[in-house]
Amino acid sequence: MAISALGAAGSSGAAAGGATTIITAGGRIGTLQLDHSDKSAIVAFAGEPEVDETDPGIYPGSGWEALGYRCGPKDTLAPLVATAGAQGPYCRTVYYLNSETGRLGTFFTSMMGFRDAHGVFVGMRTAKADRLEGRKAVGGCLEGIAIQSPASIFHLVITGGHTHLRGNELVVRGGRVGALVLHSRSHDVGVFDCY
Numbered sequence: 756m757a758i759s760a761l762g763a764a765g766s767s768g769a770a771a772g773g774a775t776t777i778i779t780a781g782g783r784i785g786t787l788q789l790d791h792s793d794k795s796a797i798v799a800f801a802g803e804p805e806v807d808e809t810d811p812g813i814y815p816g817s818g819w820e821a822l823g824y825r826c827g828p829k830d831t832l833a834p835l836v837a838t839a840g841a842q843g844p845y846c847r848t849v850y851y852l853n854s855e856t857g858r859l860g861t862f863f864t865s866m867m868g869f870r871d872a873h874g875v876f877v878g879m880r881t882a883k884a885d886r887l888e889g890r891k892a893v894g895g896c897l898e899g900i901a902i903q904s905p906a907s908i909f910h911l912v913i914t915g916g917h918t919h920l921r922g923n924e925l926v927v928r929g930g931r932v933g934a935l936v937l938h939s940r941s942h943d944v945g946v947f948d949c950y
Contacts, residue, residue, distance in 0.1 A: 776869045778935055782907040784862055784869075787850075789907050789939040792859040797822055797850045806844045809854065812945075818854030819944035821846075825866060853942040860942035865934045871902075871911065879932045881913050892927035894918035899927070910936040 782789035787800055798804070806823035823846030848869075853860035870876040873887040884900065885891050892900045892913045900911040916930025936947060 774868070777872060778862070778864075778869055778909065778937060779872050780902040780904045780907065780909040782904070782937065782939065784850075784859075784937065787859060789859050789862070789937060790856075790942050793857050794820070794822065794852055797852075797859065801848075801850070804850075806846055808844075812854070817945050819860065819946065820852040820854060821946075822850045822852070824848040851944045851946060853939075853944055856942055858939075858942055860939045860944045861946060862937040863934060863947075864936075869935055871909070871935065875911055875932060875935075877932050877934060881916050881927055881930045881932070884911060884913075884932050891921075891924070892916065892930075894925035894927055898930070899932075905940070907940055908938045910934075910938075912936060 776785040778784050785800055787796060792800075801822070801824060804822035804824060805826040807820065808823070809820045810818060812818035823844060825847035826844045828844065847866050848864040849862070850859060851861035851863075852858060865877055867877045871888075875884045875887050881892050888900050888902070888911070890900055892898060892911070897910060898913045898916055898918065900913070902909040902911075911932050912934040913927050913930045914933030916927040918925050919928050920926075938947075
């Protein structure tokens with residue numbers, strides 16, 4: 756099974772109680788940490804998942820367990836993450852555990868209750884996200900801003916924008932932040948093809 760991300764502005768609320776959760780390029784999601792947090796830590800942080808699905812993967816080390824929150828049966832609830840070829844479930848926030856390590860390897864959210872360390876959140880206009888991050892959203896396989904650290908890659912995915920050639924760079928104008936996606940460099944589960 757493959758996973759595809761569908762983008763647009765999400766709903767409010769984060770892990771629990773509508774509080775804001777900070778995501779860092781170093782791999783933190785609130786009190787959780789990529790490569791270290793396991794299923795019990797995620798449940799303690801975010802509560803019992805609405806959806807708990809597994810996929811063995813197509814090559815060694817590519818399997819995952821996905822804990823989904825704010826889920827529904829229809830893709831009209833976008834922005835969501837959907838299992839391709841299936842009838843849902845569609846979830847606005849998903850924690851992916853690497854099946855070999857049992858540790859958090861990838862995180863996706865399209866909910867406004869999550870922000871990065873600079874204050875960027877889902878629904879924010881691209882121009883403001885560019886200013887806060889001090890870099891431009893760029894086009895390519897993925898339209899957005901990529902922030903890299905030794906441990907992880909953090910993508911601020913832009914939806915609804917259009918690309919424009921500026922010098923030698925393909926930059927994104929217009930649109931909004933549609934999703935925040937965090938990948939471990941060591942234990943990423945490979946559910947997003949562009950990364």
